[in-house]
Amino acid sequence: GFHVEVKEWNENNVTRWKTFKRQKR
């Protein structure tokens, strides 16, 4: 698979990685 990890936005500068896979509506 081709994975995407995105760093979620956080005002407290605490990073959290969120993994996505291919998703369809």
Next chain:
Amino acid sequence: EWIEFAAACREGEDNSKRNPIAKIRSDCEENQPIVYSISGIGIDQPPYGIFVINKNTGEINITSIVDREVTPMFVIRCYARHAITNREVEPPLDLRIRVLDINDNAPVFSQATYMGSIEESSMETTLVMKLIATDADEPNNLNSKIAYKIVSQEPAGASMFILNRDSGEVHIANYLDREQYDRYSLVVRASDRDGAADGISSQCTCSIEVIDVNDNFPTLLQNSYSASIEENTLSSQLLMIQAIDRDQMFSDNWLAEFYFIGNEDNCFEFVTDSTNNVGILKVIKPLNYEQMQSLQLSFAVRNKAAFHHSIASQYQVIGTPLTIQVINVKEPPSFQPSTRIFYIPRDLSKEAMSNYIVGMCAATDEETGLIASNVRYLMGYDPSSMFKINAKTGELRLNKFDWSMLNVGKGFYKAEILAITEGIPANTATGTIVLTIQDDNDNCPVLSTDIRKICMSAPSTVLSAQADQPPKGSWTLRPIDGKTAVSTGVYVGDGTPDVGRWPGRGGTTTLGGGAIALMFLGALIFLLVPILMAMSACCDRCGYKARPVGGVGAGFEPVPECDGGAIHSWGIEGAHPQDQDVTSISVTKHAGSAGEIVESSVSGIYTNTRGGTAINTGMKETSGLETAVDYGRFPIYGTTSGYRKESVGGTLQEYREGGVNMAFLDSYFAEKAFAYADEDEGRPANDCLLIYDHEGIGSPVGSIGCCSFIGEDMDDTYLDTLGPKFKTLAEICLGKVVEPIPGVSATFPNIDSDLKLPPPGTTIIVNESSSMPPQVGSTTFVTENTYASGATLQPARPIPDPLLHGNVMVTETYTSGSTFQPPALTIDPLRASNVVVTERVLAPNSDLRGVLNIPDLTDGANVVVTERVIAPGSRLPPSLSIPDLADGSNVVVTERVIRPASGLQGSLNIP
């Protein structure tokens, strides 16, 4: 297509401190050398270089400050290639980067100054103008949500206008009187963030002119007027009357129009000076003191323009007295009439001509109306000296006569006589004498025109010769100076000559056969038309109506009375609710061993909206029963919308008018993800959004609710955060074993309990259907319909096609009387697949034939349950018949509870 924005950055900020903002990785890198690359806008297309990637690690960095108003979103196309062969080892993947909006744009009005106008006396709430301001910030976001407000009004005082804070429409708020203020100036402010204190504002001005209408009656300075004038004189300005009017000067609403009440002889005339609104009385016909020494007239005044409808009914014609005194003037005698015609017989002999008395030509004393006594008569113009006149009596005699004087001339001889008063100063009156020959044709009346004198001849065919009888027969018109007829005709019944056309000198008018035929045809039409009209009216009374051209159905259909011609938005598809309170039933479906439960009661994750106007926000737990009651109470109910955790933009009205707003959904998910990330690290990033849509554009037919589950297959703990209903639905979607909801008890009704059955004629119908379970991570649509009915039996609703929309469709239909508390229905479906439940509770004496409509389910994974509870008060044990099911995938359960008092004869036919 990605459902969510995978990543976000904020406009106007340095986002590089969050680098890397994303990472991509291919599983192929475990056994192959992989290099990663990206392309797209912001990378290798303008604006260049905003995003860069570490080709070895797949980390994506942002390098520049971005502006959402320039680029609201970036789509990064990610590639994974073999490091040596450069062959793509993965299909490209689109990573969407959403640029979060900040409120960095102020509202901008389309005009700095708006000019408008509105008539005075207009109804309140009349639209005056519409202000338009735009905000460049993100649409459907609070940053671009503009609220309008009137800051000030000039002239100050009561607010004359109201401004719709959302639409920018300026309406009349108060009665406008131009005579008080003819112009208003408003300062209007537009603030984004829906007018919140942290919004950015801008202002504009509105200039509103109040247009005049004729809402004031003209008045006069005095209650009565008088004037005097000498007799036999004219006046162009006998009297000046000032009119007063409060309407706009120099307009037709202000300009007065004077008119007489009386003035039969038309001696007077009013004109209005448009520069000062003064009425000028003119004398256009001489007055005769001897006839009328004083005239009592009356006049009234109005405006040139019609009065405004608001005051028109109040106008009353009140005459203002006007007295005209006529001043006597000493007048000389006069000949009355001033021209006299005399005839002499054609057969008059020469001897008889001498001293032939032509007639009397006495002058009249104007002061007394009698024959003037103090005058002497003289012949004036008399070129042939044909006459001589008695100086004292005015007797006119022939002096000499020669036929040639008439024949050579125009057939008559003309002379003048003078009457001269005695005394100083001497006044002279002049009279005209016309002498002509009397012959057979001279007995006719003489017509006088401006051009020539024409004599109408005697009837050529006289049927009745009596003088007091109207003439009959034909007539001929000819000039008095010639014998040639210029027109002929016939006398009609009352002796009036029928004037024919004038063919010209020497021509004669005759009626041919064609003309007579036309006249006959015309008379026939005059006779037939009233007869036909009478017949038509008779047909109308008899009920025959005209059919539109084009056959049946063409043309307009009349709108029945009491209907109003409006669309009735019941808000319920496929049913015809009435204005009655409705009590619904709470239907719970249990999966016995599997524990699958789908209940109709709505979990507390949404709020209710009633009546279609008010919006109740906040968390509210409502059961299906409560909801149904509410719907019954408000037949035209609005949609129900609810948001978990937080409310977002988008109003009920928007959903109603535009269906599901996909832009709003995008914004919603993005902001929710943003908010969750802020507050709870451990919170699952899954969401359940229930949007009740009033059959808007794009929503499933017949649905009022949609439910969307966004989940990831790796983490299903979000199910615990859902309400019981949607958790169940989500579990169905995920193919999980559904567990029953604790505390929910659903059983068959106990016939020995205090069951309150509905009143006679009440029907309860519950339909539920579901299609095949969806694949993991897909979307689930839930539809809910609530129906109210009257006391009559309602046909079963067809069950919607479960394959049309989404993967699970639940349709619930409630129909009951006012007090019935229905029991819960427990169903044991063998599978979590398609479920159709039809329940009916029928009262005694109901005609059950043909009312059951069980759908024909050809699919092998269907369950059909039919339950009937019939008639209260019976002690008959219930009979439950379960058909022999050859196919284990199809289950049909039929239960009948029949009591002796029901009156039913067991004529039910249940499939």
